[in-house]
Amino acid sequence: MGQGLCLCSRGSIMIDNKKYYFIQNLDEGGFSFVDLVEGAKDGCPYALKRILCHDREGHREAQTETEMHQMFNHPNILTLVAHTFVDRGGKTEAWLLLPYMSKGSLWSVLEKLRDKGSSMPEKQILQIFQGICLGLKAIHDKGYAHRDIKPTNVLLNEDNRPVLMDLGSMNRARIEVKGTREAMTIQDWAAQRCTISYRAPELFNVESHCIIDERTDIWSLGCVLYCMMMLEGPYDLVFQKGDSVALAVQNPVTIPKPCSIIFLRGSGMMSYQRSTRSTLCLPLF
Template structure:
């Protein structure tokens, strides 16, 4: 750079100044971009008041429906208090929070930052070296996630379903406590489907909000007259336990090949490696949750009880 260019930059000041966002009178300085999706971005920010680091989720709303969905996520986060579910520090709507007319609005959610990353990240690193997790650690993590799911499924006055439980939506705190994140897909768990229009709407929402390799079969092909309940999450828990053992969902390879995940899920075929370090009791627990018939799939309390039995059995074998 020549002397003239350097002089101009010195006169102008730094052109790389950090963005500052004001949330309800508190200023946050954006440090870096953590993630960028189709509907939202997540930035690493520093609170100028207490110098603490947070993750800030920024969502653009293009319609009243978008705003209602974001507001629902905020309301759930404000209501929920559980050690294994992400908490909300603050939130703010920029623009119209009631109606959108030829414009957009932005929602900002100030959330905890988890520097130890996600379970998905951890399992990907382990997969490279084929470093399988110890069965005790598997059940420590899985039991904590089950506790979070039980809390949601027993909410009053209506049980809630996360609807997008997966390894990428489980983070670790500094002491490796698992925390369920991203409640944007969460809904009241029990939905009465009355007719083909209701069925198609629910199926479309599931395709948009629920990741295919962890999505329950009844959400791929919604019956015209049925009740969908919280046991969609139980299917996802079965996929998560499989991933804890073998690094990915039993349907991830189908997804990566570009084959039909729906067909694979609806067929109900779950294959375990021939040479496995885990006892059949663990496989039985996975199959227990991956029942393609939602009416026969267990509720969370039964999963927790069976998990405890399997844990005790495995410990006695060891």
């Protein structure tokens, strides 16, 4: 763990005895903020994720997120440069220093394309999708699942190399559910941590005796591929209209016509089937 000091009057912070200057706020969520900082010594930009730890559980979750980052050294998984826990005004914050990617998230790139009335070239879709798959495979090979794969959790560098981020929802890939109480606990957890329009069907209504495994990520992965093709997720509109995503995921997803991107490299379909008997069908390339 790094050595943490509070923000000083000159707008700088210290992590692991290295100084970083605050530049600007980049983003914020319910319990976290992301700031752009610059290394005083190397002049490189970094993203500083500050997680507010309101209680012991929050502290434990932040510690788990740092441990998930430290577990991987992979070009398609966001690297943790340094981290520390800081006490500010009687409250604890977890500071995660991460590489900064000026291109932003996959979602921000898709939004810009949609605003221009354009689309992502097929070659670029395949390149990005392959990188996401490689990062996800590395997570699964360690026996874990990401649980919140979505376009906003994929960063792109200047060469369009995708990097998976936000590892706070990761947990063991295989979860054996024994009884109604455990099922409800997992279902409630998924409702809080797994984005609704990218959430696998088995996480909406968790059965009292079942196995939840890494295939939840494969469902989300298919939704991300769809989003790259159509510039919106298969259930984004359902959610925006206030309709039930839980009901919508019970039916097969088909590619709308006309579609400017047509995959012809494969003769089959990539299908994802679960105990709910829901199927996500996308082109197999």
